[in-house]
Amino acid sequence: MNGQERRSEIRKLLESAPEKIRAMDLAKRFSVSRQIIVGDVALLKAEGVPVVSTPRGYYLKREGVEPSGYRETLVCCHDRAHTGEELSLIVSLGGIVHNVSVEHEVYGMLTGNLEIETLEDVHAFIQKMEGDQFVLLSALSGGIHSHLIETKDRAHMEKIKGALDKAGFLYRREEP
Known part of the structure; x- marks a missing residue:
């Protein structure tokens, strides 16, 4: 799997994930280093994908979802x-x-x-x-x-x- 394919898969996973996904878990899933995943996420962000990075993992900021509080x-x-x-x-x-x-x-x-x-x-x-x-x-x-x-x-x-x-x-x- 090349980098573009991996980033496409990461995006799909984030779109369907019910909770945050850790970089370490993505690295294991794709048999690459955590640093490769960090780079992939940076490239996704540069493409305009609304990925939010937190200490407990990544998630996608949902379009049109306003804060409830x-x-x-x-x-x-x-x-x-x-x-x-x-x-x-x-x-x-x-x-x-x-x-x-x-x-x-x-x-x-x-x-x-x-x-x-x-x-x-x-x-x-x-x-x-x-x-x-x-x-x-x-x-x-x-x-x-x-x-x-x-x-x-x-x-x-x-x-x-x-x-x-x-x-x-x-x-x-x-x-x-």
């Missing part, structure tokens, strides 16, 4: 050690953490897709972060970062904001 971007600040606490607090109060973004002086806004919906997702993210000693995006900005968070309604978002504020995670700019 209330969304807001919250700016937070904390060190690496408090990442799990922050994410757990958000999902335990009914939030979905879609991404994390930081402002970089050279590259501008850098965003990583997270799609963290459950405490299990939080634990998997923290385990991956600690096991592989990845540098968090927030390390590039002194701990300041933002999350696009979705809740079922504004009231749930307000509870999350209150809890993040109480925990000291909401960023408050100090005036000189």
Whole structure:
């Protein structure tokens, strides 16, 4: 199977998949390396295929599907050690953490897709972060970062904001 055929098959799998598909699983299926799959996905994205990459796999962004809940971007600040606490607090109060973004002086806004919906997702993210000693995006900005968070309604978002504020995670700019 050549690369174009493999990419066509990957697209078909993503179109019919009920859940995210990991790069490692695609690599096994096609008997290639994970890096080949990463390249294939990059080429699919370049062709305009709406592939979303998350720490737990790939999925296709569905055309015409609007978010069903209330969304807001919250700016937070904390060190690496408090990442799990922050994410757990958000999902335990009914939030979905879609991404994390930081402002970089050279590259501008850098965003990583997270799609963290459950405490299990939080634990998997923290385990991956600690096991592989990845540098968090927030390390590039002194701990300041933002999350696009979705809740079922504004009231749930307000509870999350209150809890993040109480925990000291909401960023408050100090005036000189």
